[in-house]
Amino acid sequence: MRRFEINLPGSVDECVKILAERAADAKVVAGGTDLLPQMKNGVTRPALVVDLSGVASLRSLSHDAKGLRLGAAVTARTLERDAHVKAGYPALAESGALVGSVQVRNLATVGGNICNAAPSADMIPPLLALDAEAVIAGPRGERRVPLRDFITGVRTTVLGADEMLVELSVPDPGPHSGGAYLRHTPRRELDIAVVGVGSQVTLANGVCTKARIALAAVAPTPVHATAAERALEGQALTPQRIEEAAKLAVEAARPISDQRGSAEFRRHLVRVLTRRTLMTALARANGGQP
Numbered sequence: 001m002r003r004f005e006i007n008l009p010g011s012v013d014e015c016v017k018i019l020a021e022r023a024a025d026a027k028v029v030a031g032g033t034d035l036l037p038q039m040k041n042g043v044t045r046p047a048l049v050v051d052l053s054g055v056a057s058l059r060s061l062s063h064d065a066k067g068l069r070l071g072a073a074v075t076a077r078t079l080e081r082d083a084h085v086k087a088g089y090p091a092l093a094e095s096g097a098l099v100g101s102v103q104v105r106n107l108a109t110v111g112g113n114i115c116n117a118a119p120s121a122d123m124i125p126p127l128l129a130l131d132a133e134a135v136i137a138g139p140r141g142e143r144r145v146p147l148r149d150f151i152t153g154v155r156t157t158v159l160g161a162d163e164m165l166v167e168l169s170v171p172d173p174g175p176h177s178g179g180a181y182l183r184h185t186p187r188r189e190l191d192i193a194v195v196g197v198g199s200q201v202t203l204a205n206g207v208c209t210k211a212r213i214a215l216a217a218v219a220p221t222p223v224h225a226t227a228a229e230r231a232l233e234g235q236a237l238t239p240q241r242i243e244e245a246a247k248l249a250v251e252a253a254r255p256i257s258d259q260r261g262s263a264e265f266r267r268h269l270v271r272v273l274t275r276r277t278l279m280t281a282l283a284r285a286n287g288g289q290p
């Protein structure tokens, strides 16, 4: 690995100041589980690494009536174990629990998962299905971007080189809501998603008032299955409607064939995982915990 400088700021303001001065050759590191392998492989060669581990505010997780506020450096392990996340945002807890191994999850952060912008990233679909918003800090102040607009391509985001992600703001899904995240991997652990699906539904008087379905690893960026969502909204969620929505989700996917699975297999997985996550989301919205 090429030699590099490391800087350990104690606040977001300090990080932003350093990035403003050194944007051209600096990289932020949170858990390092994506960045360090990339530096070893020469994918990226920053001269300065800005280590976020000294910025306590980035690790804060709080909630109120409006929803959840996740510091960018909240770990996958925290999402997996936090009682409030598990109860109110189960899809997010499930996605955290699937990342790597316990050792990886203790380091891997939600902000790193999003900013690395891998098509297979597990924590992104549940956050998309929950209509999360990204809070970004930079030399021109703070700006907020809906997460659905944050990722622009494989490993690219709307973040400028002098900006950083500080927080995810996740609206409270409200009563009679439920969500679920599932992925398929050939191996049980330490493998990345061949397909991942996060679904979220809200019910009122037996009818679905809001549906969100987000797909991972079926296109360069995460995909919203909007036609499938529209087919569910305003309807009672019968098994037939859910199956129809799952078929519509397949149409939203643009999978490739690679060594991890053919496009045809990925389309099949989208249908199966969409159906299963919607069934679980529905049961949870109805108060069950299957």
Ligand SMILES: Cc1cc2nc3c(=O)[nH]c(=O)nc-3n(C[C@H](O)[C@H](O)[C@H](O)COP(=O)(O)OP(=O)(O)OC[C@H]3O[C@@H](n4cnc5c(N)ncnc54)[C@H](O)[C@@H]3O)c2cc1C
Binding pocket: 027, 028, 029, 030, 031, 032, 033, 034, 035, 036, 037, 052, 072, 073, 076, 098, 099, 100, 101, 104, 107, 108, 109, 110, 111, 112, 113, 114, 115, 116, 120, 121, 122, 123, 159, 163, 164, 165, 166, 190, 191, 192, 193
């Ligand atoms: C063995 C192994 C297994 C894995 N398994 C999975 C898996 O099952 N599912 C999965 O989704 N991922 C997996 N990963 C990938 C990785 O662990 C996750 O993507 C993780 O969430 C990255 O977080 P991090 O804090 O380690 O990011 P880092 O490596 O610190 O950073 C990743 C990228 O994001 C940038 N970044 C980080 N934080 C910020 C910020 N606040 N603002 C701006 N930019 C930022 C960095 O500059 C870098 O470009 C695995 C990795 C390993 C090594």
